Amino acid sequence: MVDWHTRGEAGSGVIRLSEPHVNELLSANFWWLRGNDRDLVIDAGLGVVALREAIPAMFERDPMVLLTHAHLDHVGGAAEFTDRAAHPAEAELLTAGVPASLYGAELFDKLGIDATGEPVPELMIDVLPDPDYDPASYRIPPMTLHRLLDDGDHVDLGGRTLTVLHLPGHTPGSIALLEQRTGTLYSGDIIYEGALIDDLPNSDVAAYRRSMEFLADLDVSVVHPGHGRSFDRTRLRQLAEAYLRRDVQTRKS
Incomplete structure (x- = not known):
């Protein structure tokens, strides 16, 4: 069995998890936050390997999973x-x-990604999690939400409160979470180092x-x-302003 997840401390009571064997397009971070009363998991990875089996301690306090948006690399494990x-x-x-x-061409077709001129990976993972794993069996089951969160809502974990920021563009319901006490922003796919995706069918x-514009001024x-x-924060402003310049240049060309 491959050790599918990497874990690292990202601050007091915050653990960063990632999936190093996943293609760069889908290799996402998700975040496990511990509060005094309960835990929160922000996003849930690709879901190739069951989280309850791989990281059982994550479920000991019946955490909420809060999804920043509904793309496979962020919601794959959410049904657990x-x-x-x-x-x-x-x-x-x-x-x-x-x-x-998990098949590149099929995924690009399902997501409406135009890969003209770009190489498309045959498989979106570079190793099977176990020898008997069949990539064709991968799917994300339909799931209902227990809570709907909108801009300005708060998630109180006990000693740790996060504010929901609705920041659409990547998807209509993209959100970030701000812990004002520590000045920590969990940004999902709204902003990160790398090419930001704004040309999907629902972007x-x-x-x-x-x-x-909002993020460029966020403290x-x-x-x-x-x-x-x-x-x-300095890099946040640089990335936001670079996107704004890029879009202006694209529209002029």
């Missing part, structure tokens, strides 16, 4: 949780079943620009993104 939350705009897709495949560039200490490394 008994308390699931997301923005209302993502609920319909989660209920219908999030498009998913909205105008909304994304408004979200970036935070650290950003824990959905992909890649964490960064500080």
Whole structure:
């Protein structure tokens, strides 16, 4: 059995988890936060390996899973949780079943990604989690949400409170979570180091620009993104402003 997840301390009571054997496009971070009263897991990875089997301690306090948006690399393990939350705009897709495949060409087709001129991976993982695993069996089951969270809502874990920020653009219901006491922002796929995706069928560039304008002025200490490394407020502003410049240049060309 392959050790599928990596774990690392990301601050007091915060654990970063990732899946190193997943293709870069889908290799996402998810975050396990411990409060005094209960735990919160922000996003749930690709779901190739069952979280309850791989990380049983995560479930000891019946955590809530809060999904930043409804893409397979962030919701794959969400069905394992008994308390699931997301923005209302993502609920319909989660209920219908999030498009998913471990085969590159099939996945790109399901997501509406135009890969013209770009190499498409045959398989989105570089090793099987166990010798008997069949990639064709991978799917994300339809799931209902137990809580709908919108802009300004609070999630209180006891000694740790997070505020929901609705920042659409990547998807209609993309959210980030801000822990104001520590200045920590969990940004999902709204912003991270790398090429930001705003051309999926349900993306909205105008909304994304408004979200970036908000983030450029947001006072935070650290950003824990959905992909890649964490960064500080200076880098947050640089990334947001780079997106805003890029979009202006694209529209002029």
